[in-house]
Amino acid sequence: MRRVVVVSAVLAAVVGATLCACTRSSGASKATGPAMAAVRALLASYGSAVLERDRAALLGDLDPAAVAAAFRQQQRRDYAASSEAQSE
Numbered sequence: 001m002r003r004v005v006v007v008s009a010v011l012a013a014v015v016g017a018t019l020c021a022c023t024r025s026s027g028a029s030k031a032t033g034p035a036m037a038a039v040r041a042l043l044a045s046y047g048s049a050v051l052e053r054d055r056a057a058l059l060g061d062l063d064p065a066a067v068a069a070a071f072r073q074q075q076r077r078d079y080a081a082s083s084e085a086q087s088e
Contacts, residue, residue, distance in 0.1 A: 055079060 042061060049058035058079055062072045 050079070050082065053083060055083075 045061050046058060059072070059076065062068065062075055
């Protein structure tokens with residue numbers, strides 16, 4: 001049960017951050033934003049990576065642009081924290 005709560009919390013926190021990161025560094029205008037299909041695919045990939053504890057897959061989907069550096073660092077910290085909670 002604790003694992004489900006931790007994973008759900010991590011995924012919920014990432015939804016907002018992912019949407020911001022997708023529009024901020026991709027050059028998409030705020031009026032259009034990323035396509036919902038792309039957001040769904042990204043979140044599905046992220047969710048699978050978290051559930052499978054696949055750090056490389058999770059970090060591999062992150063935007064490599066310089067403007068997303070802080071976001072990538074936060075994702076590394078969030079992943080580390082969720083991994084510690086899951087192993088308890």
